[in-house]
Amino acid sequence: MTDNQLAAALGAWRRPDAGLARALADAVGDATLDGRLRVGSRLPAERRAAAALGVSRGTVVAALGILRDEGWVDTRRGSASTLRLPPAATTRIAPSSAIGEHGAIDLRRAVPAAPHASYQRAVLRAAERSGPVLAESGEAGPGLPELRSLLADRYTAEGLATRPEQILITSGARSALALLSAHLRPRAVAVEIPTYADPLAGFRASGTRLVGCRVTADGWDLDQLDGAFRTAAGGMAYLVPDFQNPTGALMPKAARRTVARLAERHRVTVVADETMRDLDLRDAPAPVQRIPGSLLIGSAAKTIWAGLRVGWVRGPAALVGELAHHPLCEPLSAAPTQQLVATELLRDLEPLLRDRRTALRRQRDHLSGLLAGDDRWRFAVPPGGLALWLRLTTERADLVATRARARGLELSAGPSFAADATHAHHLRLPYTPPISTLDRVATVLDLACGHRDPQGAG
Numbered sequence: 001m002t003d004n005q006l007a008a009a010l011g012a013w014r015r016p017d018a019g020l021a022r023a024l025a026d027a028v029g030d031a032t033l034d035g036r037l038r039v040g041s042r043l044p045a046e047r048r049a050a051a052a053l054g055v056s057r058g059t060v061v062a063a064l065g066i067l068r069d070e071g072w073v074d075t076r077r078g079s080a081s082t083l084r085l086p087p088a089a090t091t092r093i094a095p096s097s098a099i100g101e102h103g104a105i106d107l108r109r110a111v112p113a114a115p116h117a118s119y120q121r122a123v124l125r126a127a128e129r130s131g132p133v134l135a136e137s138g139e140a141g142p143g144l145p146e147l148r149s150l151l152a153d154r155y156t157a158e159g160l161a162t163r164p165e166q167i168l169i170t171s172g173a174r175s176a177l178a179l180l181s182a183h184l185r186p187r188a189v190a191v192e193i194p195t196y197a198d199p200l201a202g203f204r205a206s207g208t209r210l211v212g213c214r215v216t217a218d219g220w221d222l223d224q225l226d227g228a229f230r231t232a233a234g235g236m237a238y239l240v241p242d243f244q245n246p247t248g249a250l251m252p253k254a255a256r257r258t259v260a261r262l263a264e265r266h267r268v269t270v271v272a273d274e275t276m277r278d279l280d281l282r283d284a285p286a287p288v289q290r291i292p293g294s295l296l297i298g299s300a301a302k303t304i305w306a307g308l309r310v311g312w313v314r315g316p317a318a319l320v321g322e323l324a325h326h327p328l329c330e331p332l333s334a335a336p337t338q339q340l341v342a343t344e345l346l347r348d349l350e351p352l353l354r355d356r357r358t359a360l361r362r363q364r365d366h367l368s369g370l371l372a373g374d375d376r377w378r379f380a381v382p383p384g385g386l387a388l389w390l391r392l393t394t395e396r397a398d399l400v401a402t403r404a405r406a407r408g409l410e411l412s413a414g415p416s417f418a419a420d421a422t423h424a425h426h427l428r429l430p431y432t433p434p435i436s437t438l439d440r441v442a443t444v445l446d447l448a449c450g451h452r453d454p455q456g457a458g
């Protein structure tokens with residue numbers, strides 16, 4: 001392509017929220033995705049591209065570095081850079097319900113789509129290896145030894161020495177929590193406000209008292225945490241310390257130590273839900289500590305696919321042994337054939353995670369960019385996870401959600417995430433859909449929210 005074709009395809013690519021190299025790289029990626037730049041075509045030489053775009057050669061070199069790292073260009077030594085589509089861009093990144101292919105865009109659940117090709121290959125490999133499993137009774141027990149070993153090895157590699165006997169496989173993180181709750185039977189549970197809504201419903205259904213402690217994008221309120229643990233003394237705490245749902249907050253190391261101290265002082269069993277832990281979207285990810293002494297629950301729901309229905313508990317071997325004998329263990333376990341599929345996928349998780357993080361980072365930044373600088377809402381760009389947590393400055397979230405629904409966009413309002421039904425002005429906005437759907441999401445939000453559309457649509 002000529003330098004003029006490049007400049008014309010990119011149009012006005014500079015953005016106030018990003019450096020020149022980042023903005024240029026994003027613009028090249030977007031132009032490739034929607035066909036303005038042809039996959040397989042060669043970018044002009046650096047010096048000519050710089051002149052055509054009105055930037056320094058250093059900016060072009062830096063943008064090419066980003067594009068190369070993210071898989072948008074191939075550069076052979078001494079020759080031009082060729083455009084290509086990175087694997088993440090060629091696979092479906094959100095379920096069709098979240099893209100609006102069946103009508104409304106449904107973002108009440110923040111769920112990425114299955115990695116189709118890898119998943120189908122894993123199913124085939126699992127089927128080929130299913131003979132020994134199919135020869136058994138079908139009882140899952142604590143889980144397939146191979147899967148328990150694989151997960152134990154992952155914890156150990158992260159610095160938390162773990163034996164397979166310390167892992168119990170369940171049908172997802174919610175089953176892991178349900179089993180732990182059924183076994184521990186806490187009188188009261190400390191929970192974050194806001195938090196993942198489903199466990200709240202589970203605790204309420206079993207008559208467990210909920211005690212809240214506030215968490216915002218800025219972190220955990222340690223005074224409230226102290227009060228909550230005091231009230232829940234002898235009971236349990238359900239926390240999501242890593243890229244918390246819905247705030248995206250990451251619990252600092254010092255707060256984790258405080259939680260551990262409070263837990264010991266008030267005899268509270270801490271269950272840390274690590275479902276979001278691998279969705280670290282920071283530019284320079286650093287290792288994330290754990291809350292010392294906590295029981296861990298995990299899931300493949302966000303890193304692979306919610307429909308896989310495989311999760312786990314990591315705790316002391318004695319506790320895992322007791323859980324394995326609980327009457328609910330079998331009904332809450334994952335089907336052995338699903339465990340085989342999970343084993344195949346978890347064995348080589350890193351490439352899938354890399355693609356997922358790249359896609360989510362782009363989508364998070366795109367949606368943040370669309371919503372930035374508008375005084376009808378406030379939000380912090382989260383360091384990880386799947387959603388923006390918007391505080392509306394003028395409107396109630398349920399009204400906005402109703403108007404958005406009338407315009408074909410389903411969202412969850414704040415109170416469903418809050419044990420005390422607060423957060424009436426908050427809205428969770430998942431950035432799981434692709435860029436073109438996020439553009440529609442921002443347009444609907446604009447129309448559903450505030451003075452530009454005083455009558456609303458609902």
Ligand SMILES: Cc1ncc(COP(=O)(O)O)c(C=O)c1O
Pocket residue numbers: 110171172173174175196240245273275276298299300301306310311
């Ligand atoms: C914090 C958290 N834990 C767990 C899950 C999913 O649990 P499961 O593995 O049961 O699908 C979600 C899904 O939204 C979540 O946000």
